[in-house]
Amino acid sequence: MSSIDDLLSCYLKQNQELFGNTLYLEKTASMPEQNDTQPEPAMRLSSFYEQIRHCEQCSLGKTRTNFVFGDGNENADLVFVGEAPGKQEDLLGIPFVGRAGKLLDRILEAINLKRSDIFICNVLKCRPPNNRDPLAGEIEQCEPYLQTQLEMINPKVIITLGRVAAKTLLHLDLPLGQMRNNTYLYHGIDTVVTYHPAALLRNPNLKKPAWEDFQRIRDTYLITE
Numbered sequence: 001m002s003s004i005d006d007l008l009s010c011y012l013k014q015n016q017e018l019f020g021n022t023l024y025l026e027k028t029a030s031m032p033e034q035n036d037t038q039p040e041p042a043m044r045l046s047s048f049y050e051q052i053r054h055c056e057q058c059s060l061g062k063t064r065t066n067f068v069f070g071d072g073n074e075n076a077d078l079v080f081v082g083e084a085p086g087k088q089e090d091l092l093g094i095p096f097v098g099r100a101g102k103l104l105d106r107i108l109e110a111i112n113l114k115r116s117d118i119f120i121c122n123v124l125k126c127r128p129p130n131n132r133d134p135l136a137g138e139i140e141q142c143e144p145y146l147q148t149q150l151e152m153i154n155p156k157v158i159i160t161l162g163r164v165a166a167k168t169l170l171h172l173d174l175p176l177g178q179m180r181n182n183t184y185l186y187h188g189i190d191t192v193v194t195y196h197p198a199a200l201l202r203n204p205n206l207k208k209p210a211w212e213d214f215q216r217i218r219d220t221y222l223i224t225e
């Protein structure tokens, strides 16, 4: 008999001596509670939204117009993660609705995707004043929300848009050009790094490498034969 069998047999014997024929097992983190009525991702996400929409854990909670949770398909295979809401997003409470968002819509269309096929959100849920870069403390406060969203959706691939999202999820502090040709793992989920569409608007030379990234995403995650 193997040592595992020995241990199991010993445990069962002790258990029988203590509790008779009723078997008591300790609940551990690796033994999730059985629940036949697990809510669908959409229900879980919407109840998560209700839980956090009034967050004021960092100072951005006081200066935002709207909390920007994320938008799209809660069962999506692809989740896009940007940096933080901009002016339009803050006014409407929806991510990627300004010029950069419209460019992203066109890129998605070019690989046969619509916004309703994907889920999109940001590292920060509230706009930094004057679109300044997120502060390390703000990212630290807000990142657990993103982590929960990604756990609930559990996509096939996460696409980080821009350096802040890549650095936050992958803990890599490298120039984006060096990160973009690899596939990483974030809690077991494939993660691809590409440019933020706002960067493509500022520097059209980045459109070609960004298009290569989206072709790679299409060929790897969207074409199934």
Ligand code: SF4
Pocket: 055, 056, 057, 058, 059, 060, 061, 062, 124, 125, 126, 138, 141, 142
């Ligand atoms: S940015 Fe995140 S942590 Fe800060 S107030 Fe908004 S939701 Fe809360």
